[in-house]
Amino acid sequence: xxxxxxxxxxxxxxxxxxxxxxxxxxxxxxxxxxxxxxxxxxxxxxxxxxxxxxxxxxxxxxxxxxxxxxxxxxxxxxxxxxxxxxxxxxxxxxxxxxxxxxxxxxxxxxxxxxxxxxxxxxxxxxxxxxxxxxxxxxxxxxxxxxxxxxxxxxxxxxxxxxxxxxxxxxxxxxxxxxxxxxxxxxxxxxxxxxxxxxxxxxxxxxxxxxxxxxxxxxxxxxxxxxxxxxxxxxxxxxxxxxxxxxxxxxxxxxxxxxxxxxxxxxxxxxxxxxxxxxxxxxxxxxxxxxxxxxxxxxxxxxxxxxxxxxxxxxxxxxxxxxxxxxxxxxxxxxxxxxxxxxxxxxxxxxxxxxxxxxxxxxxxxxxxxxxxxxxxxxxxxxxxxxxxxxxxxxxxxxxxxxxxxxxxxxxxxxxxxxxxxxxxxxxxxxxxxxxxxxxxxxxxxxxxxxxxxxxx
Numbered sequence: 001x002x003x004x005x006x007x008x009x010x011x012x013x014x015x016x017x018x019x020x021x022x023x024x025x026x027x028x029x030x031x032x033x034x035x036x037x038x039x040x041x042x043x044x045x046x047x048x049x050x051x052x053x054x055x056x057x058x059x060x061x062x063x064x065x066x067x068x069x070x071x072x073x074x075x076x077x078x079x080x081x082x083x084x085x086x087x088x089x090x091x092x093x094x095x096x097x098x099x100x101x102x103x104x105x106x107x108x109x110x111x112x113x114x115x116x117x118x119x120x121x122x123x124x125x126x127x128x129x130x131x132x133x134x135x136x137x138x139x140x141x142x143x144x145x146x147x148x149x150x151x152x153x154x155x156x157x158x159x160x161x162x163x164x165x166x167x168x169x170x171x172x173x174x175x176x177x178x179x180x181x182x183x184x185x186x187x188x189x190x191x192x193x194x195x196x197x198x199x200x201x202x203x204x205x206x207x208x209x210x211x212x213x214x215x216x217x218x219x220x221x222x223x224x225x226x227x228x229x230x231x232x233x234x235x236x237x238x239x240x241x242x243x244x245x246x247x248x249x250x251x252x253x254x255x256x257x258x259x260x261x262x263x264x265x266x267x268x269x270x271x272x273x274x275x276x277x278x279x280x281x282x283x284x285x286x287x288x289x290x291x292x293x294x295x296x297x298x299x300x301x302x303x304x305x306x307x308x309x310x311x312x313x314x315x316x317x318x319x320x321x322x323x324x325x326x327x328x329x330x331x332x333x334x335x336x337x338x339x340x341x342x343x344x345x346x347x348x349x350x351x352x353x354x355x356x357x358x359x360x361x362x363x364x365x366x367x368x369x370x371x372x373x374x375x376x377x378x379x380x381x382x383x384x385x386x387x388x389x390x391x392x393x394x395x396x397x398x399x400x401x402x403x404x405x406x407x408x409x410x411x412x413x414x415x416x417x418x419x420x421x422x423x424x425x426x427x428x429x430x431x432x433x434x435x436x437x438x439x440x441x442x443x444x445x446x447x448x449x450x451x452x453x454x455x456x
Contacts, residue, residue, distance in 0.1 A: 029145050030072055033057045034064040034090065035079040035106070044077060047134055048141070061085030065093060073101050075144055079130075080107040092121040099123075102144045106130050120297045126211055129218065129262065136214050143207050208301075212255035216399070218262050220269025224396030224447075225343055230254035232339050232380075232394075233332075239379045242331065246303075250332040253307035257336060259294060260287030260308070272352035273344075285312050285320045307332040311340065314371040326373075334373040338364070338380055341371075343394055346449035354449075357384075357393050393448045400437050403445055405430055410446040412436070 031053045033044045041057045048055060056071060058064040061082060067073070076094060080087040091103045105127035119127070125144050128137060209227075216223040230251045237247045261269060268276075268284055276284060292309030295301045310333035313319035315326055319337075341350070345363060348354040355363075361381060368374050395410045405427045412420040414436045423429065437443045 028052050028054050029074040030054045030056065031141070032064060032067055032071075032073045032076045033078075034059075034061060034076065034082070034087070036060060036082045037079070040079065040106075047138065051138075061087075061090030061093075064090060065097075068094065068098055068101070073098070074148060075102040075104065075141060077104045077106060077141070080105055088121065091124055095121070095123045100148075102148055104128060104140065104144065106132070116294050116297075119294065126207065129214060133214065133217055136210055136217075139210050140207065143210070147207075208252055208255050215256070215259055215262060218269075220264075220266050221258050221261055222347065222349065223399040223402055225340075226255050226257060228343060228394050228396045229257060229336065229339050232383075233335050235383055236335050236339070236376065236380050237332070239383065240331070240335075240376070246332065249303040250307065250335065252301055252304035253311075253332060254336060254339075256291065256295065256301070256304065257308055257311060257340065258287075258291075260289070260291030263287070263290060272348065273350045275352055288312050289321055306330060307336060311336050313337070315373050316370050318371070329373075331373075331376075334376050335380075338372050338376055342380075343396075343449060346394065395446050395448050398445050398447055400434065400443055400445060403430055403433060403447075408448045410448050411444075412446075413442075413444045415442050 031048060033041050033055070034057070035041050035044075036059050038059070041059070045055055045057065056067050056073065058067055061078075062085060064076070064078070076091070078087045078090055082090070087105055087107070091105065094101055094103055103124040105124050106129075107127050108130050126140065128140065212226045212230075213223075215221060216226060233250050233254045234247060237250055242250070264284065264287060268280060271280065273281065273284065288309055288311050292305045295305035295308065298305075307330055310322070310324065310330055313322065313324045313329045313333055314337070315329070315334070317323050317325035319329075342360055342364065344350045345355050345360045346357065361384070364372060364377060364381070368377050403425070405425050407425045409420055409423050409425055409429075412433055419436060420429070420433070425433075433443075433445065
């Protein structure tokens with residue numbers, strides 16, 4: 001069902017041009033921005049100016065509710081911290097009175113407890129950290145509106161099917177031709193529903209991937225790790241012949257594995273694990289439980305949240321928080337723990353010193369059946385050593401903000417053109433790559449972890 005176009009009113013809003021991604025020439029979604037800071041509202045309006053959206057804005061939750069009473073709002077972006085009525089309370093009232101409106105929360109890193117309340121009570125679609133990344137936020141809004149449109153289309157199709165079923169009941173049994181005609185229509189409708197459902201699942205997966213990138217924008221959280229862990233966990237899970245549903249939950253957990261770190265201070269995020277004192281270590285490891293608590297109320301992520309919460313359980317029972325032993329630890333959590341430690345040892349996040357892949361493999365083997373599941377470890381190492389892998393070091397995509405001298409670049413691509421390949425970076429290389437970003441709209445940087453030189 002297309003979004004309804006409404007006539008512009010005297011309330012603060014703007015009517016803009018065509019959004020070529022999802023809207024056709026007869027459709028226009030209504031967006032409402034709620035923030036007590038005029039500069040933030042101005043930035044949001046400027047960001048979505050090129051799309052064919054009807055934009056409304058309010059500087060308080062009360063004003064936002066008043067706009068909702070008079071306009072058919074499709075999506076809301078609300079700040080968390082506002083006087084009198086904060087974002088959690090505002091979105092809770094919206095969920096009760098306008099449940100079909102998509103709700104997105106803008107929140108700072110210090111607002112994790114309030115964000116959890118908004119997730120549980122306001123039933124928000126997702127939340128986005130401030131400051132946001134423009135392209136990520138535009139993709140998030142676009143995906144949310146597309147998902148809403150497909151949900152409405154699916155409901156419309158169900159209504160058609162129900163209507164057709166009622167018509168079928170009134171047909172005379174002797175009208176075989178008419179029955180056959182209606183049956184064919186019904187099958188076509190069911191096929192369309194299945195296609196719509198598949199599209200919804202794809203959109204949800206893309207939204208999780210986009211949110212994973214937003215998490216890695218947090219200073220101190222290594223970019224590229226989530227994608228590598230997710231892809232590698234999928235390879236290991238397939239070799240373990242896990243159920244497709246379990247693999248999907250495992251991939252979601254890997255992409256959102258670091259979500260609880262968003263509430264940690266910068267000083268703790270940059271401190272190697274082995275350099276932490278007991279109090280710091282306890283606070284750091286608790287990010288797994290914070291991630292679990294944040295996601296468990298979202299039904300499609302409930303199983304993934306459990307895997308995130310158990311990511312620091314170890315095979316011999318020495319882990320955190322429950323001290324589970326062996327097979328009592330969810331298999332997905334055993335996989336995540338191994339791959340997470342593998343990549344963190346390589347980049348020095350645990351010891352403070354980067355290790356080679358050979359050193360890390362030997363370390364993992366020394367902890368076989370102690371920290372790590374023997375079966376999972378054997379399959380993971382076998383996958384690393386497969387003949388087609390010419391270089392078993394992880395290759396991850398990083399943000400331009402994290403590039404530095406001493407890294408080993410696998411590829412640097414700017415606007416689709418390969419600029420650099422298989423090279424150790426010096427200060428001049430870093431400066432050249434940063435200059436590329438100023439002149440190119442699409443800069444992609446892939447680096448190798450591990451200290452070995454490229455095999456000749």
